Amino acid sequence: xxxxxxxxxxxxxxxxxxxxxxxxxxxxxxxxxxxxxxxxxxxxxxxxxxxxxxxxxxxxxxxxxxxxxxxxxxxxxxxxxxxxxxxxxxxxxxxxxxxxxxxxxxxxxxxxxxxxxxxxxxxxxxxxxxxxxxxxxxxxx
Numbered sequence: 001x002x003x004x005x006x007x008x009x010x011x012x013x014x015x016x017x018x019x020x021x022x023x024x025x026x027x028x029x030x031x032x033x034x035x036x037x038x039x040x041x042x043x044x045x046x047x048x049x050x051x052x053x054x055x056x057x058x059x060x061x062x063x064x065x066x067x068x069x070x071x072x073x074x075x076x077x078x079x080x081x082x083x084x085x086x087x088x089x090x091x092x093x094x095x096x097x098x099x100x101x102x103x104x105x106x107x108x109x110x111x112x113x114x115x116x117x118x119x120x121x122x123x124x125x126x127x128x129x130x131x132x133x134x135x136x137x138x139x140x141x
Contacts, residue, residue, distance in 0.1 A: 057109055060112060063108060077094070
């Protein structure tokens with residue numbers, strides 16, 4: 001009988017591809033922007049559009065914080081005024097755009113999280129496919 005050990009830990013399963021910083025594969029190009037060679041540096045645009053990148057999450061957090069700052073500014077200005085007609089410019093010029101920025105930031109964070117999950121799932125499927133191919137090769141021998 002064949003003695004086979006299948007490792008599911010991504011740190012212990014090594015592929016033929018080179019792994020970059022933080023264990024991510026440097027030679028994969030999920031969006032098809034251009035073929036990357038092993039060890040080649042990626043441009044900032046490729047890092048930004050990489051599904052596994054955390055940069056869009058940080059951008060979404062920044063957009064959300066700016067939106068909350070605008071809402072806070074509008075609140076401070078409106079709270080000092082009694083007349084509604086004097087409050088409306090602050091509500092329209094800072095409150096509503098602030099609300100829009102908060103919603104936009106949350107959408108960016110949500111989309112980024114879904115893309116990161118999809119990229120992680122793709123890496124897991126690649127590891128599983130490699131383990132199954134290894135199993136098939138060992139069974140065929």
